[in-house]
Amino acid sequence: MLLGTPFHARTQPLNEAQVWRRWSGYLAAGAYELTHEREYWAIRNAAALIDVSPLLKYHVHGPDAARLLDRMVTRDVSRLGVGRVLYTPWCDTEGKVIDDGTITRLDAQRFRLTAAEPNYRWLSMNAVGLDVTVEDVSSQVASLALQGPKSRLILNACAADSLDGLAYFRVTHTRVGGVPVTISRTGYTGDLGYELWCDARDAVAVWDTLMTAGAAYGITPTGILALDIARVEAGLIMLDVDYTSAHVATIPEQKSSPFELNLGWAVDLKKAARFVGRKALAAEKTSGSAWQMVGLEIEWPNLERLFWEEGLPPRIPNTTVRASIPLSSLGRQVGYASSSCWSPLLKKYIALAHVEAAHAKPGDLLMFEIMVQHKHRYTPARVVPLPFFNPERKRE
Amino acid sequence: MANNYDAIVIGGGHNGLIHAAYLARAGKKVVVLERRHLVGGAAVTEEIVPGFKFTEFSYVVSLLRPEIIRDLELPKHGLTILPLPSTFTPMDNGDYLAAWDDHDKTRREIWRHSPKDADAYDAYSRAMARMAMAVKPILSMIPPDPTSLSPKDLFGLLKLGGHAGSLSEKDFHNLAKLMTMSAADLLEEWFELDPLKGTKSASGIIGTFLGPRSPGTAYVLLHHYMGEIDGAFRAWGFAKGGTGGISNSIASSARALGVEVRLNASVAHVIVKGGRAVGVALENGDELYAKTISSSLDPKRTFLKLIEPRHLPDDFLTAIKRYRTRGSSGKVNLALSELPDFTALPGVGPLHRGAISISPSIEYIERAYDAAKYGDLPARPYIDSILPSMIDPDMAPPGQHVMSCFVQYAPYHLNGGWDDAKREAFGDSVVDTLAQYAPNLKRAIIGRQVLVPPDIERITGLTEGNIFAGELALHQLFFLRPAPGYTDYRTPIRGFWQCGSGTHPGGGIMGANGRLAALEVLKG
Structure with missing residues (x-):
């Protein structure tokens, strides 16, 4: 059996056709209802509740935490303030993309990195000589995406603090259902939406609170099939679907640079830190991408x-x-x-x-x-x- | 000159707006004149009870043409069509019959009542879809007149024949039957279950002053299947914001194309000089001039109210006077503090996201028609209701709901005439009927709006409150709509055109009328 996520006790009985997809070794609902149509519309018209716990999550902390991440990714982490989030790809020395994800600065020396594929080894290899600790917290941190035009109203109805002031790609700490929750204004749908991060042991309490508060706003448990349409509409790429990780590619033709993935905006060649793939990316920027x-x-x-x-x-x-x-x-x-x-x-x-x-x-x-x-x-x-x-x- | 245009469009309903948008798209300077303070005609959404938005008259969309959605970029202008996935029919024995949004679930549900009908249901759906494919091209063309020998008509007939030719012999015979039979007779050939036959037959009588046993009602059943064969493009469902949301998106697109929309601009008459329409006079005395003038109002209102009879030939006037517009339906819109709880299937569930049909049998609907036929209100009417707030949370305050109830029959010519007491009695009969199946309904009602045919006529201008601007009966369809020889959107007056639901291919939020008429106007 594959693993259930921390929300499995709630998601399993809701899955009408028992359609599960594999995601990083976990079971992820394809659709809860027999068709994903209503779940798709919840993303665009009401609020969709999506279990994204299988995402790989790393905590990077210590005096050199920012330096490690800055050495690894193409964007400038040194300028990321506390309470902010950025999206970035990271590359190998040839400037080809290994993976992409978000970095959240939880405090001055503490970051959370999300990734589609395991990156613990890559983080460790880049950490040589740095005073930093990397922890894989994937199974300890449960995460839920609440996406759609009604998502803010639902959170305001059940979180201890108002979300009105939380800007796009910012993060805040509050309580939902009596338990501590970190909420980021992020998502994979291109819509108004939030992602909630909590201790896996508190997962069910958070789920239940959101479902109760969201009932009047059309909250709808939503699976991967609906999400997959929304993310294409939003122009968001997916590893292993829209590109192959440079670490996995068998032949050079399978690799892509950030420029070739429409992520040129996320390559900061002017940032102070030297980062993996910089030389190759600078050359590609000059010569043009194929x-x-x-x-x-x-x-x-x-x-x-x-x-x-x-x-x-x-x-x-x-x-x-x-x-x-x-x-x-x-x-x-x-x-x-x-x-x-x-x-x-x-x-x-x-x-x-x-x-x-x-x-x-x-x-x-x-x-x-x-x-x-x-x-x-x-x-x-x-x-x-x-x-x-x-x-x-x-x-x- | 501020009041000179290439084209004037009378009426800001969906067809008028679509017509104007297509003319503007071709570079014309166009003005739409709308009598009311908002666009939409019978496709409007208004906040009648504070916080509760009623999709007042029309309430679903099924056949809005894909080419119009594309050409006018309606999604960019806010058009969003949300799924309305199921139909729930409570029965008098305390049970229910439902069609869910899943083939296996629906099959099992029908099988529970009748194994025979469970199989027939699939075969019927396939047969109807094949016939709909054969007939569908006619929605996007001017119907050919079979008595005409003009190349245009002959080509059109050939084109239609080509599509019909793809039908098997059996399907072709079914199609011929469909054109002539009653909905009841057709359905009785297929099914034995009363609530199934009742619910299906209802789509054959909506908007007509006919009963399910009246010949000619079977054809209208086909319209229901035409929407489904647009494939992924299918526009069947509930429009976000109610049908007013559709009108607003069309108006937004039209304005972006340069159309001027004048509200509170009621047209008194069309100015005709030397057999040619040259302008319109407004109720406020203003006059506007244009090379072409198109009316999206129904044929009776267009030709009997806006034009002096001396400008029209006698045979045409007679045909228009005979054109049948008998209003037969009413609308009850409810603001609710809680969802109706149906005793047949208690609790909040998928049934609340689809249609709830009070149609336990054909006989039930036919008896309602019997009353109306003689000018009386039926004690228990046919009701097709939806809960828009369950589909679009913006329609009501959080946790509260709106319910839209389409009701038939409400005869325009009621014995003794309509008055406030009769309107309320009609509203009560609807609430009482629904409350038999969902007893908590009465205590849930915060506000209600009752609209009977004279109200529909007064507010939207539709003659006798007929929701399709003229009944969708065979003698008023295709090359006969609205009058023989005038199906190509022309009128006996040069420069004067018709583009509303009273023209081919008929009523409902289809928009083909407005578009096809614009293409004709542009041909000159």
């Missing part, structure tokens, strides 16, 4: 026509497709989509795609492969800026 990650909108009228020609209504998967889909231009393959889905909110068929730099301008037309009645077909898709969806309430 690939770009772009947003794609697959045009609907032609897609519908291809199906109608077979006598069928248009049919596309209703969950995010985490598989490579070829993209071509003038008959030559110039890239691939790595995540694609129908956006119920935007009423558009969208994709995150890797394309050769020459085909990455907004407005560029590419041909996207689809299967229609067991036949390969190509249908036009247009390059668009990311993210697809970015509501004002996310930062307000």
